[in-house]
Amino acid sequence: MNLKTVLIFNVFLTFFCVTVSFAHKINLFVWAENGSITVESSLTGGRTLVHGTVTVVNAETEETIITGKNDKNGTFSFTVPEEILKQSPPLDVIVSGGDGHQAHWIIKADEYGGLAKTASVLTEPDKQPVEQQTENDVPYCLSKADFEQLLDEHLEQKLAPIRKNIGSLVNHSPSIKDIGAGIGYLIGIAGIIAWFQSRKGKKL
Amino acid sequence: MHVSEGVLTIPALVGGGIIAAAGTMIGLKKIDYDQVMTIGLFSSAFFIASFIHVPLGPTSVHLVLNGLLGLILGWAAFPAILAALFLQAVLFQYGGIIVLGVNTTIICLPAVFFGLLLKPGLQSNGKKRLLVSFAAGFLSVIGSSLLMAGSLILSNEGFQTASYLLVLWNLPIAVLEGIITMFTVSFLARVQPEILSLSLEKLP
Numbered sequence: 001m002n003l004k005t006v007l008i009f010n011v012f013l014t015f016f017c018v019t020v021s022f023a024h025k026i027n028l029f030v031w032a033e034n035g036s037i038t039v040e041s042s043l044t045g046g047r048t049l050v051h052g053t054v055t056v057v058n059a060e061t062e063e064t065i066i067t068g069k070n071d072k073n074g075t076f077s078f079t080v081p082e083e084i085l086k087q088s089p090p091l092d093v094i095v096s097g098g099d100g101h102q103a104h105w106i107i108k109a110d111e112y113g114g115l116a117k118t119a120s121v122l123t124e125p126d127k128q129p130v131e132q133q134t135e136n137d138v139p140y141c142l143s144k145a146d147f148e149q150l151l152d153e154h155l156e157q158k159l160a161p162i163r164k165n166i167g168s169l170v171n172h173s174p175s176i177k178d179i180g181a182g183i184g185y186l187i188g189i190a191g192i193i194a195w196f197q198s199r200k201g202k203k204l
Numbered sequence: 205m206h207v208s209e210g211v212l213t214i215p216a217l218v219g220g221g222i223i224a225a226a227g228t229m230i231g232l233k234k235i236d237y238d239q240v241m242t243i244g245l246f247s248s249a250f251f252i253a254s255f256i257h258v259p260l261g262p263t264s265v266h267l268v269l270n271g272l273l274g275l276i277l278g279w280a281a282f283p284a285i286l287a288a289l290f291l292q293a294v295l296f297q298y299g300g301i302i303v304l305g306v307n308t309t310i311i312c313l314p315a316v317f318f319g320l321l322l323k324p325g326l327q328s329n330g331k332k333r334l335l336v337s338f339a340a341g342f343l344s345v346i347g348s349s350l351l352m353a354g355s356l357i358l359s360n361e362g363f364q365t366a367s368y369l370l371v372l373w374n375l376p377i378a379v380l381e382g383i384i385t386m387f388t389v390s391f392l393a394r395v396q397p398e399i400l401s402l403s404l405e406k407l408p
Contacts, residue, residue, distance in 0.1 A: 025206065025298050098366035099373070100207040100356055174296050179255060182291045183248040189287060190244020197237040 026052070026103040029167035030093050032112040033156050039076045040167065041095045041103065048074030052095050059090040059106060070095075080112055205268055205311055205348055206254075206292070209300035213359040220306030220355065227282035227312055234279045242399065246273050247284035254292060267377065270311045271344030272385045274319025275326070275337065276392075276400065281319065282312045306355060314347025315340075326389065326400050333393065334386050341385030345378035346371070 026049060029040045037056075041049040054076040056066040066078050080091075088109035096102045142150070212220075235243065253269040273281040286308045292298040299307045318340050325336030353367035392399050 025296070026208070094210075096211075099370045100211055100352060102208040102211050104210065174255065178295055179252060182251050182288075182295055185291055186248040186251060186287060187241075187244050190240050190247070194237065194240040197240065 026095055026097055026101050028093070028095050028103040028105045029163075030105040030107050031163055032107065036077045036079045037091075037093075037107065037112055039070075039078075039093055039095065039105075040074060041070060041076075042074050043097075048072075049095065049097060050074060052097050055094045055096070057092040057094060058084065058087075059092040061089070065091070085112075205266070205307065205352065206289075206299035207303050207307055207310070207352065207355065209302050211359065212303060212306060212355055216355045216359050217302065217306055220303075220309040222305070223313060224282070224286065224305040224308035227279065227309070227316065228286055231279040231282035231284075235283070239277075239280060243277055243280050243284045246277055247288045249273075250285055251288040251291060254288075254298070267384070268311060268345055268348065268381060269341075269384070270315035270348060271318065271341035271381055272388055274312070274315030274317075274344055275323060275340040275385065275389065276319075278319055278323070279316055281316055282308065285312050285315075310348050310351045310355065313351065315344040318343045318347065326393075334390060337386040337389035338382040340382075342378045342382035345374055345381045349374040349378070 025043070027042045031038055039054050041052050041054075043049055049070055050072055052070040052074070054066075054068050054070060055064060056078065057064055065081065065084055068076050068078065070076050084091075090109060091107045091112070093105045093107060094102060095105075250269050250273055253267040256267040270281070270285065273284060277284055286304070289299060289304055289307050289311070290301075293300050293304060322336045322340045326333055328336075349371045353370050356367045356370075357364050389400065
Protein backbone atom coordinates (compact mmCIF):
# COMPACT_ATOMS: atom_id res chain seq x y z
CA MET A 1 0.00 0.00 0.00
CA ASN A 2 2.75 2.48 0.88
CA LEU A 3 4.55 1.57 -2.33
CA LYS A 4 1.38 2.35 -4.26
CA THR A 5 1.26 5.82 -2.76
CA VAL A 6 4.85 6.59 -3.69
CA LEU A 7 4.24 5.13 -7.15
CA ILE A 8 1.33 7.55 -7.66
CA PHE A 9 3.62 10.37 -6.56
CA ASN A 10 6.18 9.25 -9.16
CA VAL A 11 3.64 9.08 -11.94
CA PHE A 12 2.48 12.59 -11.04
CA LEU A 13 6.05 13.88 -11.16
CA THR A 14 6.74 12.13 -14.47
CA PHE A 15 3.84 13.77 -16.25
CA PHE A 16 4.54 17.10 -14.57
CA CYS A 17 8.16 17.10 -15.69
CA VAL A 18 7.43 16.00 -19.23
CA THR A 19 4.97 18.80 -19.75
CA VAL A 20 6.94 21.48 -17.97
CA SER A 21 10.61 21.29 -18.77
CA PHE A 22 13.92 19.48 -18.58
CA ALA A 23 16.95 19.53 -16.35
CA HIS A 24 20.09 21.52 -16.33
CA LYS A 25 23.11 20.96 -18.57
CA ILE A 26 24.96 23.02 -21.17
CA ASN A 27 24.46 21.91 -24.76
CA LEU A 28 27.24 22.91 -27.10
CA PHE A 29 27.63 22.95 -30.88
CA VAL A 30 30.70 24.27 -32.67
CA TRP A 31 31.30 24.68 -36.40
CA ALA A 32 33.66 26.46 -38.79
CA GLU A 33 32.41 28.63 -41.64
CA ASN A 34 33.45 31.61 -43.75
CA GLY A 35 36.78 32.10 -42.04
CA SER A 36 35.52 31.88 -38.46
CA ILE A 37 34.49 29.36 -35.82
CA THR A 38 31.07 29.74 -34.26
CA VAL A 39 30.17 28.42 -30.80
CA GLU A 40 26.50 28.01 -29.99
CA SER A 41 25.52 27.04 -26.45
CA SER A 42 22.23 26.56 -24.70
CA LEU A 43 20.75 25.02 -21.59
CA THR A 44 18.82 21.79 -21.80
CA GLY A 45 15.35 22.46 -23.07
CA GLY A 46 16.56 25.03 -25.61
CA ARG A 47 17.02 28.07 -23.35
CA THR A 48 19.99 30.12 -24.61
CA LEU A 49 23.02 30.47 -22.37
CA VAL A 50 23.42 34.24 -22.18
CA HIS A 51 26.86 35.53 -21.11
CA GLY A 52 28.39 32.07 -20.80
CA THR A 53 32.17 32.23 -20.80
CA VAL A 54 33.86 30.71 -23.85
CA THR A 55 37.50 29.65 -23.62
CA VAL A 56 39.38 28.24 -26.61
CA VAL A 57 42.39 26.16 -25.66
CA ASN A 58 45.10 24.55 -27.76
CA ALA A 59 44.32 20.91 -26.95
CA GLU A 60 47.97 19.89 -27.40
CA THR A 61 49.70 22.54 -25.27
CA GLU A 62 46.67 23.50 -23.10
CA GLU A 63 47.50 27.13 -23.86
CA THR A 64 44.53 29.49 -23.86
CA ILE A 65 44.06 31.05 -27.29
CA ILE A 66 40.88 33.09 -27.01
CA THR A 67 38.36 33.90 -24.28
CA GLY A 68 35.06 35.68 -24.62
CA LYS A 69 31.43 35.86 -23.64
CA ASN A 70 28.33 34.61 -25.39
CA ASP A 71 26.04 37.21 -26.90
CA LYS A 72 22.32 37.41 -26.09
CA ASN A 73 21.66 34.66 -28.64
CA GLY A 74 24.02 32.29 -26.87
CA THR A 75 26.62 32.40 -29.67
CA PHE A 76 30.26 33.41 -29.84
CA SER A 77 32.30 33.68 -33.05
CA PHE A 78 36.03 34.07 -33.47
CA THR A 79 38.69 33.94 -36.16
CA VAL A 80 41.50 31.49 -35.57
CA PRO A 81 44.83 33.38 -35.29
CA GLU A 82 47.29 32.90 -38.17
CA GLU A 83 49.85 31.32 -35.85
CA ILE A 84 47.39 28.65 -34.74
CA LEU A 85 46.33 28.03 -38.34
CA LYS A 86 49.94 27.25 -39.21
CA GLN A 87 50.31 24.84 -36.29
CA SER A 88 46.83 23.35 -36.84
CA PRO A 89 46.35 21.80 -33.40
CA PRO A 90 42.97 20.45 -32.26
CA LEU A 91 41.10 23.17 -30.37
CA ASP A 92 39.24 22.52 -27.13
CA VAL A 93 36.26 24.87 -26.91
CA ILE A 94 35.07 25.16 -23.29
CA VAL A 95 31.84 26.91 -22.37
CA SER A 96 31.23 27.61 -18.70
CA GLY A 97 27.98 28.77 -17.17
CA GLY A 98 29.86 30.00 -14.08
CA ASP A 99 27.65 27.90 -11.79
CA GLY A 100 29.52 24.62 -12.01
CA HIS A 101 28.15 23.72 -15.42
CA GLN A 102 30.63 23.31 -18.23
CA ALA A 103 30.75 21.73 -21.68
CA HIS A 104 33.62 20.84 -24.03
CA TRP A 105 33.85 20.49 -27.79
CA ILE A 106 37.00 19.41 -29.62
CA ILE A 107 37.29 20.86 -33.13
CA LYS A 108 40.01 19.15 -35.16
CA ALA A 109 42.42 20.81 -37.56
CA ASP A 110 40.78 19.31 -40.63
CA GLU A 111 37.49 20.92 -39.59
CA TYR A 112 38.90 24.44 -39.43
CA GLY A 113 42.14 23.92 -41.42
CA GLY A 114 40.60 25.24 -44.64
CA LEU A 115 40.01 28.56 -42.98
CA ALA A 116 43.49 29.82 -43.84
CA LYS A 117 42.87 29.26 -47.48
CA THR A 118 39.38 30.66 -47.37
CA ALA A 119 40.47 33.68 -45.39
CA SER A 120 43.29 34.49 -47.83
CA VAL A 121 40.91 34.17 -50.75
CA LEU A 122 38.45 36.52 -49.10
CA THR A 123 41.08 39.16 -48.47
CA GLU A 124 42.88 39.13 -51.83
CA PRO A 125 42.56 42.78 -52.96
CA ASP A 126 43.06 42.33 -56.71
CA LYS A 127 40.23 39.88 -57.20
CA GLN A 128 37.18 41.04 -59.07
CA PRO A 129 34.03 40.69 -56.90
CA VAL A 130 31.96 37.76 -58.06
CA GLU A 131 28.76 39.83 -58.07
CA GLN A 132 30.15 42.16 -60.74
CA GLN A 133 30.64 39.44 -63.31
CA THR A 134 27.91 38.87 -65.81
CA GLU A 135 26.12 35.60 -66.05
CA ASN A 136 27.68 34.85 -69.43
CA ASP A 137 31.15 35.41 -68.08
CA VAL A 138 30.86 32.95 -65.24
CA PRO A 139 31.71 29.72 -67.10
CA TYR A 140 34.70 31.31 -68.80
CA CYS A 141 36.14 33.94 -66.46
CA LEU A 142 35.88 32.50 -62.96
CA SER A 143 39.27 31.86 -61.44
CA LYS A 144 39.75 28.81 -59.25
CA ALA A 145 39.72 30.98 -56.13
CA ASP A 146 36.51 32.76 -57.16
CA PHE A 147 34.87 29.46 -57.94
CA GLU A 148 35.86 28.05 -54.56
CA GLN A 149 34.54 31.14 -52.82
CA LEU A 150 31.26 30.93 -54.68
CA LEU A 151 30.99 27.23 -53.95
CA ASP A 152 31.76 27.76 -50.26
CA GLU A 153 29.08 30.42 -49.94
CA HIS A 154 26.53 28.29 -51.72
CA LEU A 155 27.39 25.24 -49.66
CA GLU A 156 27.13 27.24 -46.44
CA GLN A 157 23.60 28.26 -47.38
CA LYS A 158 22.65 24.68 -48.16
CA LEU A 159 24.35 23.21 -45.10
CA ALA A 160 23.00 25.65 -42.52
CA PRO A 161 19.71 23.80 -41.89
CA ILE A 162 21.50 20.45 -41.90
CA ARG A 163 23.96 21.78 -39.35
CA LYS A 164 21.07 22.90 -37.15
CA ASN A 165 19.61 19.40 -37.35
CA ILE A 166 22.95 17.83 -36.43
CA GLY A 167 23.18 20.21 -33.48
CA SER A 168 19.78 19.17 -32.21
CA LEU A 169 20.71 15.49 -32.63
CA VAL A 170 23.99 15.94 -30.76
CA ASN A 171 22.26 17.80 -27.94
CA HIS A 172 18.99 15.91 -27.83
CA SER A 173 16.84 16.41 -24.77
CA PRO A 174 15.77 13.39 -22.75
CA SER A 175 12.49 11.95 -23.96
CA ILE A 176 9.79 10.33 -21.86
CA LYS A 177 11.25 6.98 -22.98
CA ASP A 178 14.67 7.90 -21.56
CA ILE A 179 13.15 9.05 -18.28
CA GLY A 180 10.99 5.92 -18.13
CA ALA A 181 14.10 3.81 -18.73
CA GLY A 182 15.85 5.49 -15.79
CA ILE A 183 12.90 4.84 -13.50
CA GLY A 184 12.80 1.26 -14.74
CA TYR A 185 16.47 0.75 -13.88
CA LEU A 186 16.00 2.15 -10.35
CA ILE A 187 12.88 0.13 -9.59
CA GLY A 188 14.48 -2.91 -11.21
CA ILE A 189 17.64 -2.63 -9.11
CA ALA A 190 15.54 -2.24 -5.95
CA GLY A 191 13.42 -5.22 -7.00
CA ILE A 192 16.47 -7.44 -7.59
CA ILE A 193 17.94 -6.47 -4.20
CA ALA A 194 14.59 -7.11 -2.49
CA TRP A 195 14.29 -10.48 -4.21
CA PHE A 196 17.77 -11.55 -3.14
CA GLN A 197 17.15 -10.35 0.39
CA SER A 198 13.84 -12.16 0.59
CA ARG A 199 15.66 -15.36 -0.35
CA LYS A 200 18.35 -14.76 2.23
CA GLY A 201 15.85 -13.46 4.77
CA LYS A 202 18.33 -11.18 6.43
CA LYS A 203 19.41 -7.53 6.61
CA LEU A 204 21.62 -5.92 3.96
CA MET B 205 23.11 20.89 -8.56
CA HIS B 206 25.05 18.87 -11.12
CA VAL B 207 28.64 20.06 -11.12
CA SER B 208 30.17 19.19 -14.49
CA GLU B 209 33.39 17.30 -15.03
CA GLY B 210 36.52 19.41 -15.39
CA VAL B 211 35.33 22.18 -13.07
CA LEU B 212 36.56 20.99 -9.67
CA THR B 213 40.10 20.31 -8.52
CA ILE B 214 41.33 16.91 -7.33
CA PRO B 215 41.15 17.71 -3.56
CA ALA B 216 37.48 18.69 -3.92
CA LEU B 217 36.77 15.55 -5.97
CA VAL B 218 38.55 13.25 -3.52
CA GLY B 219 36.96 14.89 -0.46
CA GLY B 220 33.50 14.64 -1.97
CA GLY B 221 34.12 11.04 -3.02
CA ILE B 222 35.21 9.98 0.46
CA ILE B 223 32.18 11.58 2.13
CA ALA B 224 29.84 10.03 -0.44
CA ALA B 225 31.41 6.59 0.01
CA ALA B 226 31.15 6.82 3.81
CA GLY B 227 27.54 8.03 3.66
CA THR B 228 26.60 5.28 1.22
CA MET B 229 28.20 2.61 3.42
CA ILE B 230 26.29 3.86 6.47
CA GLY B 231 23.11 4.09 4.41
CA LEU B 232 23.46 0.54 3.08
CA LYS B 233 24.04 -0.80 6.60
CA LYS B 234 20.88 0.88 7.84
CA ILE B 235 18.63 -0.32 5.02
CA ASP B 236 16.16 -2.95 6.07
CA TYR B 237 14.66 -5.44 3.61
CA ASP B 238 11.21 -3.86 4.07
CA GLN B 239 12.57 -0.49 2.98
CA VAL B 240 14.24 -1.52 -0.28
CA MET B 241 11.31 -0.89 -2.64
CA THR B 242 10.41 2.37 -0.88
CA ILE B 243 13.98 3.54 -1.36
CA GLY B 244 13.85 2.53 -5.04
CA LEU B 245 10.66 4.52 -5.54
CA PHE B 246 11.98 7.61 -3.76
CA SER B 247 15.18 7.29 -5.74
CA SER B 248 13.14 7.40 -8.93
CA ALA B 249 11.20 10.41 -7.56
CA PHE B 250 14.53 12.20 -7.12
CA PHE B 251 15.57 11.07 -10.62
CA ILE B 252 12.45 12.64 -12.12
CA ALA B 253 12.56 15.81 -10.00
CA SER B 254 15.87 16.80 -11.59
CA PHE B 255 14.03 17.17 -14.90
CA ILE B 256 11.72 19.85 -13.55
CA HIS B 257 13.62 22.99 -14.30
CA VAL B 258 12.70 26.58 -13.60
CA PRO B 259 14.14 29.38 -15.80
CA LEU B 260 15.67 32.04 -13.57
CA GLY B 261 17.53 35.09 -14.91
CA PRO B 262 20.39 34.15 -17.18
CA THR B 263 20.44 30.57 -15.89
CA SER B 264 17.99 27.95 -14.66
CA VAL B 265 17.54 25.79 -11.61
CA HIS B 266 15.79 22.48 -11.12
CA LEU B 267 13.91 20.67 -8.38
CA VAL B 268 15.98 18.40 -6.18
CA LEU B 269 13.66 16.84 -3.57
CA ASN B 270 16.71 16.02 -1.45
CA GLY B 271 15.00 17.38 1.67
CA LEU B 272 12.11 14.96 1.18
CA LEU B 273 14.47 12.01 0.75
CA GLY B 274 16.58 13.02 3.74
CA LEU B 275 13.50 13.40 5.90
CA ILE B 276 11.91 10.09 4.92
CA LEU B 277 14.88 7.84 4.17
CA GLY B 278 17.51 9.25 6.54
CA TRP B 279 20.95 7.77 5.79
CA ALA B 280 19.41 5.60 3.06
CA ALA B 281 19.14 8.81 1.02
CA PHE B 282 22.83 8.40 0.18
CA PRO B 283 22.55 5.14 -1.84
CA ALA B 284 19.17 6.24 -3.26
CA ILE B 285 20.56 9.53 -4.60
CA LEU B 286 23.88 7.98 -5.67
CA ALA B 287 22.04 5.44 -7.87
CA ALA B 288 19.85 8.16 -9.43
CA LEU B 289 22.83 10.47 -10.08
CA PHE B 290 24.76 7.58 -11.62
CA LEU B 291 21.94 6.91 -14.06
CA GLN B 292 21.59 10.61 -14.89
CA ALA B 293 25.32 10.76 -15.63
CA VAL B 294 25.26 7.63 -17.78
CA LEU B 295 21.98 8.21 -19.61
CA PHE B 296 21.93 12.00 -20.01
CA GLN B 297 25.50 13.17 -19.24
CA TYR B 298 24.26 15.31 -16.34
CA GLY B 299 27.19 15.79 -14.00
CA GLY B 300 29.53 12.90 -14.74
CA ILE B 301 31.10 9.78 -13.31
CA ILE B 302 34.21 11.58 -12.01
CA VAL B 303 32.11 14.13 -10.12
CA LEU B 304 29.56 11.56 -8.93
CA GLY B 305 30.97 11.53 -5.39
CA VAL B 306 31.00 15.32 -5.08
CA ASN B 307 27.51 15.67 -6.50
CA THR B 308 26.22 12.98 -4.14
CA THR B 309 27.82 14.73 -1.17
CA ILE B 310 26.51 18.15 -2.20
CA ILE B 311 22.96 16.86 -2.48
CA CYS B 312 22.88 14.27 0.31
CA LEU B 313 24.91 15.69 3.18
CA PRO B 314 22.61 18.64 4.03
CA ALA B 315 19.53 16.51 3.31
CA VAL B 316 20.56 13.75 5.72
CA PHE B 317 21.73 16.25 8.33
CA PHE B 318 18.49 18.25 8.35
CA GLY B 319 16.44 15.08 7.84
CA LEU B 320 17.83 13.45 10.98
CA LEU B 321 17.64 16.72 12.90
CA LEU B 322 14.04 17.50 12.01
CA LYS B 323 12.57 14.00 11.78
CA PRO B 324 11.34 13.86 15.40
CA GLY B 325 9.19 16.89 14.56
CA LEU B 326 7.14 14.74 12.17
CA GLN B 327 5.56 13.02 15.17
CA SER B 328 3.69 16.18 16.06
CA ASN B 329 0.46 17.06 14.36
CA GLY B 330 -0.82 20.02 12.46
CA LYS B 331 1.21 23.14 11.82
CA LYS B 332 4.39 21.95 13.51
CA ARG B 333 4.66 18.99 11.14
CA LEU B 334 4.09 21.29 8.17
CA LEU B 335 6.72 23.69 9.43
CA VAL B 336 9.23 20.88 10.00
CA SER B 337 8.63 19.52 6.49
CA PHE B 338 9.00 22.95 4.92
CA ALA B 339 12.21 23.55 6.88
CA ALA B 340 13.66 20.21 5.77
CA GLY B 341 13.02 20.98 2.09
CA PHE B 342 14.12 24.60 2.31
CA LEU B 343 17.26 24.10 4.40
CA SER B 344 18.45 21.09 2.42
CA VAL B 345 18.50 23.08 -0.82
CA ILE B 346 20.19 26.04 0.86
CA GLY B 347 22.75 23.67 2.41
CA SER B 348 23.38 22.03 -0.95
CA SER B 349 23.80 25.44 -2.64
CA LEU B 350 26.32 26.49 0.00
CA LEU B 351 28.26 23.25 -0.36
CA MET B 352 28.27 23.62 -4.13
CA ALA B 353 29.39 27.25 -3.90
CA GLY B 354 32.09 26.24 -1.41
CA SER B 355 33.42 23.48 -3.65
CA LEU B 356 33.51 25.87 -6.63
CA ILE B 357 35.36 28.56 -4.68
CA LEU B 358 37.75 25.93 -3.32
CA SER B 359 38.53 24.85 -6.87
CA ASN B 360 38.75 28.24 -8.53
CA GLU B 361 38.61 31.67 -6.92
CA GLY B 362 37.21 33.00 -10.18
CA PHE B 363 33.95 31.30 -9.27
CA GLN B 364 33.52 33.44 -6.16
CA THR B 365 30.96 35.93 -7.50
CA ALA B 366 29.11 33.27 -9.47
CA SER B 367 28.97 31.09 -6.38
CA TYR B 368 27.32 33.82 -4.31
CA LEU B 369 24.81 34.31 -7.10
CA LEU B 370 24.26 30.55 -7.18
CA VAL B 371 23.01 30.61 -3.58
CA LEU B 372 20.70 33.54 -4.39
CA TRP B 373 19.40 31.82 -7.53
CA ASN B 374 18.54 28.76 -5.49
CA LEU B 375 16.46 30.70 -2.94
CA PRO B 376 13.22 30.49 -4.96
CA ILE B 377 13.82 26.80 -5.58
CA ALA B 378 14.45 26.31 -1.84
CA VAL B 379 11.07 27.88 -1.10
CA LEU B 380 9.43 25.72 -3.78
CA GLU B 381 11.14 22.62 -2.43
CA GLY B 382 9.95 23.49 1.06
CA ILE B 383 6.37 23.79 -0.16
CA ILE B 384 6.55 20.53 -2.15
CA THR B 385 8.10 18.68 0.81
CA MET B 386 5.44 20.13 3.11
CA PHE B 387 2.56 19.00 0.91
CA THR B 388 4.09 15.60 0.19
CA VAL B 389 4.67 14.86 3.89
CA SER B 390 1.20 16.13 4.71
CA PHE B 391 -0.25 13.87 2.01
CA LEU B 392 1.75 10.84 3.16
CA ALA B 393 0.80 11.50 6.80
CA ARG B 394 -2.87 11.35 5.86
CA VAL B 395 -2.89 8.42 3.44
CA GLN B 396 0.11 6.38 4.54
CA PRO B 397 1.54 7.39 7.92
CA GLU B 398 3.65 4.21 8.11
CA ILE B 399 5.95 5.51 5.43
CA LEU B 400 6.94 8.39 7.69
CA SER B 401 7.39 6.32 10.81
CA LEU B 402 8.95 3.35 9.02
CA SER B 403 12.45 4.75 8.79
CA LEU B 404 12.06 6.56 12.11
CA GLU B 405 12.04 3.21 13.90
CA LYS B 406 15.27 2.22 12.20
CA LEU B 407 17.13 5.35 13.14
CA PRO B 408 19.53 5.28 16.08
